[in-house]
Structures are given as structure tokens and as C-alpha cells.
Amino acid sequence: MNKIDLDKLLQGRQPKDLDELNKILQEEMHRHNNAPRPEFYGISSHQMRFLLYDPFIDGSTFGFKDFDPAVLNKCPFFLLAENMLRLTVQATNPFKLTSSTAALPVKVVQALYEQTTLKDELIHLGISKLYKETDSKHIHVCKIVLELAGIVRKQQGKWHLTKKGQKLSKPSQRFWRR
Numbered sequence: 001m002n003k004i005d006l007d008k009l010l011q012g013r014q015p016k017d018l019d020e021l022n023k024i025l026q027e028e029m030h031r032h033n034n035a036p037r038p039e040f041y042g043i044s045s046h047q048m049r050f051l052l053y054d055p056f057i058d059g060s061t062f063g064f065k066d067f068d069p070a071v072l073n074k075c076p077f078f079l080l081a082e083n084m085l086r087l088t089v090q091a092t093n094p095f096k097l098t099s100s101t102a103a104l105p106v107k108v109v110q111a112l113y114e115q116t117t118l119k120d121e122l123i124h125l126g127i128s129k130l131y132k133e134t135d136s137k138h139i140h141v142c143k144i145v146l147e148l149a150g151i152v153r154k155q156q157g158k159w160h161l162t163k164k165g166q167k168l169s170k171p172s173q174r175f176w177r178r
């Protein structure tokens with residue numbers, strides 16, 4: 001914060017002492033850290049910190065909570081994760097990954113890409129082709145998130161649904177409500 005920003009912040013306020021000035025600065029820091037940032041697609045700096053360093057702890061932005069299904073139907077990344085589980089470990093447990101790179105098979109990747117609204121610009125424009133999981137950053141990141149969340153685990157070239165994943169797959173959970 002430079003002098004001009006500080007002058008704007010203190011405009012109309014006259015802190016009586018250092019404690020009051022610190023309180024004003026803390027309020028401004030809190031407002032700044034919790035404001036949506038366009039470079040983070042509307043996520044605040046505070047929320048981004050959770051996503052980067054503690055994505056699955058209580059209080060994190062990313063987590064599993066009970067939401068209205070109508071809200072979840074508007075979340076493309078969540079729908080991608082559901083479809084990925086449905087086409088893989090919920091169809092065949094364990095689900096065999098490719099033998100060379102332990103990635104999702106091309107047919108699964110193509111089916112997921114067709115169903116999602118999260119499109120990669122180069123593929124969508126026809127500049128690049130969708131040959132493997134890593135060609136679509138959304139699909140690749142979704143696979144990583146499912147593994148980090150402990151919903152699936154990779155073992156000997158196969159994807160296994162974990163106990164946590166089985167719990168989330170029960171009929172009372174979101175995966176089967178549609």
C-alpha cells in the first residue's frame with residue numbers, strides 16, 4: 001500500500017492513536033483479502049490460499065458440503081467430477097488406467113470432454129486434438145483432485161474407489177440424486 005492508497009483509506013477518518021490506525025489497516029487488509037479477484041475467476045486471495053495449501057481441511061473453500069442439487073447442477077467442475085466417477089470406478093471397480101502412463105483411457109477422456117461445459121480453447125477451436133488426459137487441463141486437474149481428496153486411489157495401474165468414495169456414492173449422496 002503506497003502513500004496515495006493510505007491517504008484515500010484514511011480520508012474522512014482521523015485515527016486518534018496507533019491502535020486505531022492498526023484497526024483500520026486490519027479492516028482494509030481483511031476486505032482486500034476476501035474480495036473476489038478477476039485473475040482467480042472470482043475467488044478471493046484468502047480462498048485461493050486454501051485451494052493451494054489446505055484444500056481439504058475444514059473451513060476450506062473446496063470441500064464437500066450439503067448443497068441444493070440445483071446449485072451443484074450449475075457447477076461445471078463438480079459435474080465433471082461426477083461424470084468422471086460414473087464412467088470409471090462406479091462402472092467398474094477397480095477401473096484400469098492406461099498401462100504406460102496410468103492415465104484415463106482416450107475413450108473416457110473423449111466422453112468426459114463431450115459432456116462437460118469446461119472446454120479447452122485450443123481443442124474447441126480445432127487447433128489441437130484430444131488424444132490423452134493431459135490434453136484437457138480440466139479433465140487432468142479433476143483426476144488429480146479426486147485422488148488428492150481421497151475419493152479414489154491409484155494402485156498398480158488401477159483406480160480404486162476408497163471408503164470415502166464409497167460413502168459419497170451412497171444413494172443419499174449427490175452422485176446418485178440425478
